[in-house]
Amino acid sequence: MIELKTPAEIERMHVAGRFVAEVLTEVGRLADVGVNLLDLEHHARGMIKQRGAESCYWDYAPSFGKGPFRNVICLSVNDAVLHGLPHDYTLRDGDVLSADLAVGIDGWVADSARTIVVGTAAEEDLRIIRATEEALEAAIEVARPGNRLGDISAAIWTVACDYGYPVNTEFGGHGIGRTMHGEPHVSNKGRAGRGLKLRPGLTLALEPWLARTTDQIVYDADGWTIRSADGSRTAHSEHTVAITDDAPLVLTRRDAEPLRKAG
Template identity: 40%
Template sequence: MIIYKTEEDIELIRQSALILSKAHGEIARLIKPGVSTLQLDKLAEEFIHDNGGKPSFKNYNGFPYSLCISVNSVVVHGMPSNYTLNEGDVISVDCGVYKNGFHSDCAYTHAVGEVSPEVSKLLEVTKESLYLGLEKAVVGNRLGDVSYTIQDHAESNGFTIVRELVGHGIGRNLHESPEVPNYGKRGQGVKLQDGLVIAVEPMVNLGTRHIVQEDDGWTIRTKDNKPSAHFEHTVVVRKDKAEILTTFDYIEQAKKS
């Protein structure tokens, strides 16, 4: 069942999303060679708590950390560890914040120092596919219009879409209906209505679209061990233009400083 949000609900999600977006900015400042992914997790957890929120992921179905940190060929759900970042790595940081009874969810893939041109293009195209998909998240369209647009942009640039993992509705629960695939057909799926809040999150691979799950029960890796990228926003379907509740502005500011 899809739960449409009231304007009051959306305002509360917006407050959660602001803390989340600022947390991403704090994390971005720390991403450089020599920093461990556990350090990033600790920073995020402290920042979220200090700002009146709770990390949505911590203890979610037993997940022990505040961040999913996915490096290089890890697509999603990577666990923070003592691994230290190296020049040329790509690192996806996925985070959620719970505040005022509502969740928000956002992910960003960073290049650590200089990366190869093909990996740089992978990140660029994945991010573009997110925003192009969000242009279709308007009243009267169907979910398949969002999904198709993401898939078309990624595949027309020579990359592949992960199909087993999808975006989702979000609100009082971290994962709600509907599922939001990153592939599909135009004109199909749920008809989009005002007040639908969804987390849209393209996961795009450099090589094969196929994935494997590691023995820890969480980490999802590309089958061919080639890099993957992941970007995500929490958005509200609106009449003429989707309202994006999370923002990458704090990340972009941190990268410039």
């Protein structure tokens, strides 16, 4: 069931969104050559505990995962793009790191993701990150009353096509509010003018993600981490967005941050 939120409820989601943005900013600041993914996980865990927030990932056990997820943040490196299980890996110069975080505060949830390059950045890595960020902004721009869900999907797809990247449709955006994942599903590929009509109060997590040369995915043995099937590098950008009577409201907006994390 799709639940429309009141302005007061959206503001409560915005509280969670601002905290998600704060944690992702801090994780990006700390991510550096020589830093272990588990250190980033533990730092995020500490911030969540100190704030009195609730991780949406801890004990999460959807049909596509292998058992309960026992971490508070997804950290995906290079050809890994979604649901990266934090593990004993030390970041290297030139690594592409995607961080995805969802938390609840006082019963309301926000979800966001960002991708950066640690140390020396290859232009082709910066390019695919820019593609996901531009696709996300294009999707946000059309998230307005009277438009349709297909307009959002088409906006993402158009940017990906302009960059020459294939698009996977197995995982995409989703409704969000009292829980992390709800209706409707928001595909990253679609046709304008089709699907659910957008109304004020609808809240969506929009998340274009791309692999450089394939739309096929494989899973790690951990049952969670999703990688490009051909080993090509990836990127993932996500914001929680509320549709209002006026302009779209991005609930997880961060201050301007570089795509490259200097090493």
